[in-house]
Amino acid sequence: MTATVSDPGPATRRLPLVLRNRRFGAVWAAQVLTQAAGRMFQVGAVWWLVGYAAGADRGLASGAFLAVSTLPAVALVPLVAALIARCPHRTVLGGSAAVAGLVALGTAGWTYAATPPMAVAYGAALLLAGCQAVFDPCLTTSVPELVEDADIEAATGFELSTQSLAGLAGGLLGPLVVDAAGLAGIVAGCAGAYLLAAALIGATRFPGAPDSPATDGGAPAARRPLRRILAELPFVRRVLLCFTAANVFTTAVFVVMPLYTRTVLHADGSTVAALEAALGAGTLVGSFTGGRLPGTPTVVGAGCLGLMAAALALPGVAAAQAAAVASMAVAGWCVGVIGVRFVALFQRLVPAEDRPGFFAVMQALLGATFPVSSLVFGLLGDHLSPRTLCLVQAIGVLPVAAALWWTGRREPAVPEPEAAPEPEATIESAR
Numbered sequence: 001m002t003a004t005v006s007d008p009g010p011a012t013r014r015l016p017l018v019l020r021n022r023r024f025g026a027v028w029a030a031q032v033l034t035q036a037a038g039r040m041f042q043v044g045a046v047w048w049l050v051g052y053a054a055g056a057d058r059g060l061a062s063g064a065f066l067a068v069s070t071l072p073a074v075a076l077v078p079l080v081a082a083l084i085a086r087c088p089h090r091t092v093l094g095g096s097a098a099v100a101g102l103v104a105l106g107t108a109g110w111t112y113a114a115t116p117p118m119a120v121a122y123g124a125a126l127l128l129a130g131c132q133a134v135f136d137p138c139l140t141t142s143v144p145e146l147v148e149d150a151d152i153e154a155a156t157g158f159e160l161s162t163q164s165l166a167g168l169a170g171g172l173l174g175p176l177v178v179d180a181a182g183l184a185g186i187v188a189g190c191a192g193a194y195l196l197a198a199a200l201i202g203a204t205r206f207p208g209a210p211d212s213p214a215t216d217g218g219a220p221a222a223r224r225p226l227r228r229i230l231a232e233l234p235f236v237r238r239v240l241l242c243f244t245a246a247n248v249f250t251t252a253v254f255v256v257m258p259l260y261t262r263t264v265l266h267a268d269g270s271t272v273a274a275l276e277a278a279l280g281a282g283t284l285v286g287s288f289t290g291g292r293l294p295g296t297p298t299v300v301g302a303g304c305l306g307l308m309a310a311a312l313a314l315p316g317v318a319a320a321q322a323a324a325v326a327s328m329a330v331a332g333w334c335v336g337v338i339g340v341r342f343v344a345l346f347q348r349l350v351p352a353e354d355r356p357g358f359f360a361v362m363q364a365l366l367g368a369t370f371p372v373s374s375l376v377f378g379l380l381g382d383h384l385s386p387r388t389l390c391l392v393q394a395i396g397v398l399p400v401a402a403a404l405w406w407t408g409r410r411e412p413a414v415p416e417p418e419a420a421p422e423p424e425a426t427i428e429s430a431r
Contacts, residue, residue, distance in 0.1 A: 017147065017154045024146040026204040027093065028158050030197035031139055032169075034097055037104070037193035038132050039170030039276075040177070042069055042254075044186040045121050047175040047272050050258045061118070063255050063378015067371035068122050072130035074371070077364040080134050081357040089142040093135055094201035100131035101194030104187050111184035121183065128190070137359040140343070144352065145207060156344045158287075168280035175269030175276075229354045230361065235407070236349055239298070239342065240365050242404040246305060248369045249396035252377040253279070253312070253331065256393065257324070260386035264319050271321060278328040286336020297341040298408025304334035305401035309394040316390030327390075 018025035049061045083092060107124040110116055139159065147155045177185045230237045261271045293300050311330035314323050350358045377389060 017151055018158055021147055021151070023204055023206065024143075024155060024158075026200050027139060027142070027146060030093065030097060030200040031135070031159065033193040033197040033200070034100065034132060034135055036169040037100070037190040037197075038128055040174040040193075041104070041128060041170075041186055041190050042066070042125070042174070043170060043272070043276055044174030044178045045125065045183065046254070046258055047269050048121070048178045048183050048186075049118070050262055059255070059259055059378045059381030060375075061378075062258060063374040063376075063381070065122060065125060066254055066374035066378075069125045069129045070367045070370035070374070072126065073133040073367035074364045076130060076133050077361060080137060081361070083134065084138045084141055085357065088206070089138055089145065090201060090204065090206045092138045093142070094198050096131040096134040096138070097194050097198035097201060100128050100135075101191050101198055103127045103131070104191035104194055108184060108187040108191050111182070111187055116183070124187065131194075133363065137363050140359045141355050142206070143347065144355075152344060152347050156340055156347065159343075168277050168284065170276075172273045172277045172280075175272040179269040229350075229357050233350065233358075236346060238407045239301075239404070240362060242301075242400055242407060243338075243342075244365050244369055245403070246397055246400040247366055248373050249393045249400075250308065250312070250331070250335075251370050252373045252389065252393055253328070255374055255377045255381060256386050256389045257328070259381045260315060260324060260390070264315075264386050265321055265324070267321065274321070275324055275328050278325045279332040282329040282332025282334075283336040283339075284332075286333040286338075287340050288336075289333075290337035290340035291344070293337065293341075296408055297345050298404055300341055301338050302401045302405035302408065304337050305397055305404060308334040309397040309401065312397065313391055313394035316387040316394070319387060 018028055046062045046065060049065060103124060107116075107120065110120060143152065143155050143159060173189070174186065177189065230240075257275050258272055261267050261275065265271055290300070295303075308331050311327045311334070314327040317323075346358070346362070347355075380389060380392075
């Protein structure tokens with residue numbers, strides 16, 4: 001899979017991973033494009049519903065839209081796990097991005113020809129989310145193929161930073177484009193981003209993985225049932241359950257913040273964009289600083305959940321745009337730190353042959369609560385003040401922080417990353 005080459009020197013080793021490993025850099029850029037497109041469509045469509053199309057039922061309409069956007073990640077788990085395990089990862093990544101591009105292109109043509117019914121936006125959200133539900137766990141599974149073991153932490157940080165970059169780009173552009181060009185402008189931009197991502201994947205050669213059924217040219221290795229994978233990883237299972245419970249309350253920000261902007265701040269799409277950008281910027285910083293914080297993952301994670309609870313409560317206590325922006329920035333930082341610490345941990349604790357199934361299950365477990373959260377908080381948003389909903393979110397996160405801290409009392413020893421080779425380096429991907 002790699003070739004031994006002469007030492008590239010300290011200057012080369014100091015380069016960021018995405019520059020010295022061009023394969024990983026190209027795939028990471030493709031993920032930035034796909035998730036930014038998906039986020040731009042999601043945020044823009046929610047603002048379109050809240051500000052223009054849904055009328056008095058804006059809470060239920062936006063909540064239902066977000067629920068539809070997350071259903072594929074839950075419903076397609078067995079199919080996604082099988083697809084990633086049996087097919088070349090390059091084919092899966094490129095194919096899912098290309099299909100998403102064609103869906104967005106078709107939707108753009110419809111919206112430019114005539115004002116579409118809300119059902120078109122819901123249908124497009126379902127299809128695009130299905131493509132992303134394939135792309136994301138496939139990329140996570142591919143990380144050990146694309147980078148050396150010593151670079152897994154850095155690769156995980158870059159991979160997780162994609163969501164924050166998507167929040168910065170998509171969250172900022174989505175509401176602004178809707179205010180300027182309507183839904184048609186959103187889907188046209190998404191189509192271009194998806195198709196460019198597919199082209200990047202198509203131009204990237206993945207190194208062969210001798211132990212991967214997708215690339216060895218032989219028969220696929222037997223896959224263990226997904227429930228058995230989690231049953232044999234009790235610590236990982238408990239951590240996932242904690243984060244699943246936390247997601248019921250934390251992901252509600254995507255429903256609560258547009259409602260907060262509309263009914264509490266009485267502001268326009270630029271304020272929604274500012275809140276989304278703050279969330280994305282915080283996550284980006286957290287993704288690159290999380291690995292430097294002292295303490296075990298569970299201690300750091302529990303502390304971040306406690307801090308997130310305080311951040312979520314802030315807009316409920318102080319009804320001001322500055323408070324809301326600060327809240328989203330701090331909450332985003334906590335999300336970034338938690339993500340980089342725990343995904344890197346799972347990369348080392350989960351056996352290589354189980355990773356395709358595991359990461360599909362992880363995405364499904366963390367996403368399973370999102371439809372429920374969106375619908376519940378959307379319905380509540382038509383009857384309760386968004387300030388009250390902010391306090392409900394904060395109260396819900398606190399017991400999960402305590403449960404995660406307690407889980408850490410039985411945390412297993414984590415394998416240390418292999419040291420990078422010195423006089424000679426296996427960095428074929430840097431050529």
